[in-house]
Each structure stands twice: as structure tokens, then as C-alpha cells.
Amino acid sequence: EKGGYDYFMLKEIAEQPKAVADTLLGRIDASGSLTLDEVRIPASVLREVDKVVLVACGTAYHAGMIAKLAIEHWTRIPCETELASEFRYRDPILDQRTLVIAISQSGETMDTLMAVRHAREQGAKVLAICNTNGSTIPRESDAVLYTHAGPEVAVASTKAFLTQLVACYLVALYLGQVRGTKWGDEIRAVIRELSDIAAAVDTVLETMEPVRALARSLAEKNTVLFLGRHVGYPVALEGALKLKELAYMHAEGFAAGELKHGPIALIEKDLPVVVVVPSPRGRSVLHDKIVSNIQEIRARGARTIVIAEEGDEAVVPYADHLIRIPATPTLLQPLVATVPLQVFACELATARGNEVDQPRNLAKSVTVE
């Protein structure tokens, strides 16, 4: 049932183009608009929403961090993302005009379920983004948008994460569409680009052999750092989480702008540092700042592993290892930038002799608080 792969995780990484395409299927109509009727929250209700709160755990929380940037940009609705386990313990401000979005692959994560219950008790509307039909979180929510990743068996989340991102983009774009914002043209353009995104993920998968070789060469290291900005920051956190849970290595993700506020003291000779570089188009200021960060850490001896868009030549002189990803709209970049980090962690785990599908101390769904 592993379909010829050694591990479910490898199979599930490979299934990502299909998972992404399936999650989009039937949700973009012939005119290039989104139809999310299945969500069953009337447009009139969505137009009244004045705050969005995303709650989730672990990898799903990283999807929520990216969703915040997309929702605020395309809808101008103030939005926050919170760890589900922290949410109800801090007396959050919620009312009838708050839309809470709970993201969960399993639909059974107790921390997320408790956040959902708390939100509904306060009168907020709850939309679940979930991969498991009929599970508890969608049943207890007002509405659900299912991700169509298919069953995810490996404990470490891969294809579920990419489809959570797709679902978040759909919600963000849909909110923008029903409310009408100044980004109408951009929203239509991004919806068109989403149709090509599965092919872009496939392109990344075809070029992963050097990433595997690199991972094997780092099997004896103790620490790997990950840096990113904007949507690249949650991607950096996700890369670090994958490495912790699979390779049992010390790994940390930082917002690259924070380097100079402390973490740069960690940089020493031969320390592997993975940098997720924003597109040189789009937010080019961020791109240039990250290139300076790469220069700085390399001058201090770091071994730089740079994930950058095809055609980005500015990074070449400072990259000890360069991983290319296809150009995408800025906010969609996590769909392609995360894939090499999944492959990297999986290969490092194998090289260290770890059980890839069943990492120690972890369970696929965490049904206790």
C-alpha cells in the first residue's frame, strides 16, 4: 500500500501535485471565479465579518500563519493566528462578527476542538478546514471546507499541509471576492495562477536529487537553522519542525529580520543555514534584505543552503547550495518552497537511521489536551 515507496511519507510527498489539484477541483468556475457554496456560510454573513482568527496546532498552525498574510492582504480584514492550545486560556475577544477558522488534518486534535468550542460559546462563527470527512471538528463547526489530500498515514504532515494552504488561499480569495476589495484584479490573476500551481509542485519534485544528497551529507550535524521573511517565515518554521520530529535534530526557524537581534550569535563555521528567499519581483525590498542576511551569515562561516526562485541571480554568489523553485505569486510561494524542506527532513531522518513514518514519542492525531 506504500505504492512502491519505502515510506508513506515519500509516497505522500509525491502525491502533493494531485492533492493540490484535487483540493482546487470544482471550486473555480469557468469564468475564473471561486464557488465555495459547500461552505454554507452566506455571503451576507461573510460581508459582516470584522475580524478573522485562525486556530491550529503544529504544521496546521504554520498554514494559519501564512493564511493570515493572505487574508489581510486580499480582504483588509484584521486577522490573527493563534496556537489552539493557547487560545481559550487568554480570554480572547470574540463576537458574532468574528470568523474563527480552525485548521486540522485529522479533525480530532483536542486543543483545536477546545478552541472551536470556546469560540462558538462566545458567539463566533467557526469554519473548519479539515481533511477527514465527518470528524469531530467539522461536526462541531458552523461550516467546513474539506481539503482533498486523501488519507495521510505518515505521522509528519506533508500533503495535508499543502492542501491546507490551498484551502486557506481559497477562503482568503473568496472573502475578497464576496466583499469586493481594491485587489479585485490581483485576486482574479491569482485564481488563474492557482490552476497552474500543481504543475509547479511537480516541477519541484523532479529536481529533488541534489537536496537528498545534501541531506545525507549533513547527517552528522547537530543543528540546522532556517530563515525566512513574510510567507517564508512560516515556511522556515515548518522546515525546522519537520527536522525536529523526523531527524531528532536541533532546528530553529527565525524571521530573517530578527537575526541581528540575537540569533546571529549562533552562527559559527560550517553551521548549515537554510534560507527561504522571497521573489525578487513582488516585494523586492524583502528580497534584497534577505540577500544581505545571506551575505552576513556566510561572512561568519555559515554553510548557506538557499531556496530561491528560478532566475534569481542575486543569490548565486552567496549560496553554498542553491535549490531552485518555480516563480509563483508572492503569497503562493510556500506551496513550492516547503517541498524541498520536506524532502530534506525525510532524507536526513533516513540517513540517521530513524523511523520515518513513526517518529519517536509522536502520534498521528493528538486527542488529549
Ligand code: F6R
Ligand atoms: C507535524 C504534524 C503535527 C500536526 C498537528 C495538528 O508534522 O503533523 O504538528 O500538524 O498535530 O494536527 P491536525 O492537523 O490533525 O490537527
